[in-house]
Structures are given as C-alpha cells and as structure tokens.
Amino acid sequence: MKSLIPVILSSLLLTACASYEPSQIGLNPTLGAVSLQTESDTQVLIETIDTREASFVLRITEGDKAPQLIGTTEPMRQQLDKVFRNGMIRAGYVVDPAARNSVQFQLHYLLADVTDTTFSFESQTRLVINVLAKNAQQQFTKSYNANGYLKGPLSPDFATLELDINQLIDKLTTEILNDDELHQFIQR
Template sequence: MKSFLPILLSSLLLTACASYEPTHVGLNPTLGAVNLQTELDFPVKVETIDTREASFVVRFNDPDTTPRLVSTSEPVRQQLDKLFRDGMIRAGYVVDPAASTSVQFQLNYLLADVTDSTFSFESNTRLVINVLAKNAQQQLTKSYNANGYLKGPLSPDFATLELDINQLIDKLTTEILNDEELHQFIQRK
C-alpha cells in the first residue's frame, strides 16, 4: 500500500504536466546590425503602432475543432517600439518627440498559422510592417514583408515557434532600419 501512493501521485502529476498547454507566447526580438546613417544628430520623431485586426500571434488549426488562438505575454507594439527607437539611435538619429520629421512604424500583420497533424506540424508565419515617414513637404510610405516556414515531427513546442517568430521579426526590423531609401527621405530637407 505504501508503494502504491507514490506511484499514484507520480502518475497524476505526469498527467497534469502532459495536459498543460501554454496560453501565451513569450517573444523577445533583438536588434540586429544597424548601419550608421548620419553623424549630424538629426532629430526624428519615432512612433510605433499596432494596426492588426486581431491580437493573437499563433493560430493552431485543427480540422476537427475550432482554432486555438495564442497571444503574446507582452504587447508586441511595446517590444517593436523599443527595437525601432534603439535602432534609430544606433543609426545616428536623435529621437525627439518634437521633431518635424517623423517615422511611424505600423505593425500591420503578424501571425503564425500552425497545422498540427498526428505525426508532424507545419507553421507558416507572415509579418507585415508599414512605415510612414513625413517631413515638412512630403511623405514616404513603404510596406515590408517577411514570411517564415517551419516543419517538424510531432507537435510544435512553444520555444520553437517563439524562436521562429523572433528570427522573422529580427530579420525584417533589420531590413527596415538599414533601408537606404528610408534614410535618404528622413534626412531630406
């Protein structure tokens, strides 16, 4: 009887752990290599907004049930805002909320669509960020896109999905922050 109790408790604990499904994805994008664009301490107003229609970033699709939607543990807008501000500073700009030249980064779309079958999974991730730059006379609007694809055995673990999404964000934000056309427009008088 004494040996039965630990076995029972262990099996209950393992069952509880096996049925646990995280409810949030923890993203942690990092700033990639940003080239110096100006040495003139050029002032620029930087703003990041989230224009997505839905706040979730992962959708698990199962033909037999309704999709399971997973959001981030921290707002993506805040994480992107920090990345873009740090990137603009690293590019040589002075971030100034009163500057006449402004750059607005708009998170337009971020979603990892995961299809989970019995023995494998597929994840298609899409990221779209629009940039609206304005100076006293003109404005420039550009759209940047990135797509990711991930395939693996069994079911995806959240760490793998998080890494894939973070790498996609890192790649696209680095591309945006090093876009010569954008920097030429920002520095135009």
C-alpha cells in the same frame, strides 16, 4: 489498495501536466546590424503602433479541434518600439518628440499559423510592417513583408516557435532600419 492510490495520483498528475497548454508566448526581438545613416544629428520623432485586427501571434490547429490562440507575454507594440528607437539611434538619428520629421512604424500583421498532426507540425509565419514617414512637405509610405516556414516531427515546442518568430521579426526590422530609401526621405 494502499499501493494503488499513489499510482492513480501519479497518473492523474502526469495527465494534467501533459495536457497543459500555455496561453502566451514569450517573444523577444533583438536589434540586428544597423549601419550608420547620418552624422548630422538629424532629429526624428519615432512612433510605433499596432494596427493588427487580432492580438494573438500564434494559432495552433489540431485536427477538428478549435484553434488554440496564443498571445505574447509583453505587448508587441512595446517590443517593436524599443527595437526601432534603438535602431534609429544606432543609425545616427536623435530621437526627439518635438522633431519636425517623424517616422511611424505600424505593425500591421503578425501570425504564425501552426498545423499540428499526429506525427509532424508545419508553421507558416507572416509579418507585415508599414512605415509612414513625414517631413514638412511630403509623406513617404512603404510596406515591408516577411514570410517564414518551419516543419518538424511530432508537436511543436514553444521554444522552437518563439525562435522562428523572433528571427523573422529581427530580419524584417533590420531590413527596415537599413532601407536607403527611407533614410534618404528622412534626411531631406
């Protein structure tokens, strides 16, 4: 009987560990290669806002169960703001809250939809960032989109999903920060 108690406790502990489902994902987008766009120390006001309808970035669906909704450990607005500010500085701009020209980066949509079946998973990620730039006379708006797809055996691990989402964010933010059309407008 005494030897049965440790076996039961061990199996209960393993069952509890196996059913642990994290409630947050640790994203960490990084600044990609940004080319110098201006050497004239153009001043610009940078603002990043989150206009998404929902704050979660990961929705895991497993059969008939209710979807598991997972947010980020750090607000996406703050993470993207850091990337965009550093990117605009690297592009040659002077970030100044009193600048006449402004650029607002709007996180409009970010969601990785994961379907988890018994033997595989499939993840479809969509990212939309809108940019609104203003100078004294005009306004520039543009929407940037990126889609990702990931498929693998068994259940997805969070490290793989984090990497996939981070790479998609890095790709799109680099595209935005190197957009000639945006930089031509800012420098008018």
